[in-house]
Amino acid sequence: MSPTDQKLLTVRGLQKSFGDNQVLKSIDLTVARGEVLALIGPSGSGKTTVLRCLNGLEIADGGTIEIIGADDATHAPVTIDFAAAHGSRAGVPKKTLGTLRDRSAMVFQHYNLFPHKTVLENVMEGPVVVQRRPRAEVETEALALLERVGLGEKRDSYPFELSGGQQQRVGIVRALALRPTLLLFDEPTSALDPELVGDVLRLIKELAAEGWTMVIVTHELEFAREVATEVAFVDGGTIVEHGDPKEMLRNPQHERTRQFLHRLLFPF
Amino acid sequence: MSESTWQLLLDSLWPLIHGAITGTIPLALASFAIGLVLALGLALMRLSKRRWLSSIAQVYISIVRGTPLLVQLFVIFYGLPSLGIVIDPWPSAIVAFSINVGGYAAEVIRAAILSVPKGQWEAAYMIGMSHRRALTRIILPQAARVSVPPLSNTFISLVKDTSLASLILVTELFREAQQVAAFSQQFMALYLEAALLYWVICLVLSSGQGVLEKRLDRYVAH
Ligand SMILES: Nc1ncnc2c1ncn2[C@@H]1O[C@H](COP(=O)(O)OP(=O)(O)OP(=O)(O)O)[C@@H](O)[C@H]1O
Ligand SMILES: [Mg+2]
Numbered sequence: 001m002s003p004t005d006q007k008l009l010t011v012r013g014l015q016k017s018f019g020d021n022q023v024l025k026s027i028d029l030t031v032a033r034g035e036v037l038a039l040i041g042p043s044g045s046g047k048t049t050v051l052r053c054l055n056g057l058e059i060a061d062g063g064t065i066e067i068i069g070a071d072d073a074t075h076a077p078v079t080i081d082f083a084a085a086h087g088s089r090a091g092v093p094k095k096t097l098g099t100l101r102d103r104s105a106m107v108f109q110h111y112n113l114f115p116h117k118t119v120l121e122n123v124m125e126g127p128v129v130v131q132r133r134p135r136a137e138v139e140t141e142a143l144a145l146l147e148r149v150g151l152g153e154k155r156d157s158y159p160f161e162l163s164g165g166q167q168q169r170v171g172i173v174r175a176l177a178l179r180p181t182l183l184l185f186d187e188p189t190s191a192l193d194p195e196l197v198g199d200v201l202r203l204i205k206e207l208a209a210e211g212w213t214m215v216i217v218t219h220e221l222e223f224a225r226e227v228a229t230e231v232a233f234v235d236g237g238t239i240v241e242h243g244d245p246k247e248m249l250r251n252p253q254h255e256r257t258r259q260f261l262h263r264l265l266f267p268f
Numbered sequence: 269m270s271e272s273t274w275q276l277l278l279d280s281l282w283p284l285i286h287g288a289i290t291g292t293i294p295l296a297l298a299s300f301a302i303g304l305v306l307a308l309g310l311a312l313m314r315l316s317k318r319r320w321l322s323s324i325a326q327v328y329i330s331i332v333r334g335t336p337l338l339v340q341l342f343v344i345f346y347g348l349p350s351l352g353i354v355i356d357p358w359p360s361a362i363v364a365f366s367i368n369v370g371g372y373a374a375e376v377i378r379a380a381i382l383s384v385p386k387g388q389w390e391a392a393y394m395i396g397m398s399h400r401r402a403l404t405r406i407i408l409p410q411a412a413r414v415s416v417p418p419l420s421n422t423f424i425s426l427v428k429d430t431s432l433a434s435l436i437l438v439t440e441l442f443r444e445a446q447q448v449a450a451f452s453q454q455f456m457a458l459y460l461e462a463a464l465l466y467w468v469i470c471l472v473l474s475s476g477q478g479v480l481e482k483r484l485d486r487y488v489a490h
Pocket of ligand 1: 021042049
């Protein structure tokens, strides 16, 4: 296997219930290095739950997640078997869960920046406090990242002083600064005013072009078509179909996919 | 008012202020500091997933809030000696007031922690923080901002409540006033003077609260 088509993320039979509500029935997906997987699907289908499981914010009840590190030489793959953990946080070895978290970083729908910290502090908090990297080095890197998304001047601003689009770009920089192998985006633009969506999508597109591996939950079909290397349609807790974005969005195989796409294209 | 009454008020001003400086204020500060630590612990117990921890805190809070402070004070100072536990006036007062503040402030802190959006916990976990670190670095600083106004009220009530300590022989502002009043038989004048001093202290504290809120407000939209 060449390094490029080696699977960075492999999810098998992932299950998750909230009480009696089985939200994820059985999710299978793989993402190769440098690939961008777009998850689409109706509201309540479980897209966010999939991402949250990938970041360890939610502990699945069954199935496995395998993720490899940024550099094969030093980062061996870790596999978490959730069936063995019985859906409890205590059942998953702390270290393994920590590795899953270290390797993935999430960009939230509502940004979730720390309101009591400046832009720069938001970005540096993880690398300095959690990863214990040298402050000076982290600061240089953080400033370069902020510069690159056009927010160098906002380094000392507090989140409330920024527009939604700027906050989300800080959210993305905060994730990048953690040096993850996998970036997770949960509807990164759906809370934004329409005129601010473009900036954020453009940034994500640039990141994709740079070779970042990403899983993106999105309702922006045009964006998915252009940026994703693979699109998966989630409905009722399973992946109903997946494939090449251009192909699948034009010519979906399943009736449910067809209906969903139709509704997105013709909302009323 | 006669000239001699004025003279008495003037003469008694220093003993009363002295009572405030050596009694009322340190008593309030010490009890508040200890009470806050207790309250934070109780709030975290209340929020704990372990039912028994949460229940213990709940019972404590319920008892403290459901019984008069004066009775709590008397139980400790006059009641415990019959069990062979004799505590001096000062420590008795501090224990009683701390326990009391703990009960009231615990609910304030608990509510403040719960008022921080869930997304803040998740962002903290996302960047790799443990529960404890998320609590201390992300959640509590935000909860602190929310709890300043109600905790200031708790503190101001406490300052006034310290006058009860005069009943267990602690020398503080009100006890000084009582003593001068008994000696001079000028009850009205002395008690009004004491009231005025409490009021001044509370005014100072309220303005301090304003400053503190402003400081903590720098990251909040107006
Ligand atoms: N913590 C939770 N407790 C209970 N139920 C939950 C929880 N989180 C999600 N759910 C339920 O799981 C289902 C899937 O939720 P999820 O957020 O994953 O959907 P989604 O596909 O992201 O939807 P949307 O497009 O609206 O964001 C929903 O029915 C939701 O009510
Ligand atoms: Mg969602």
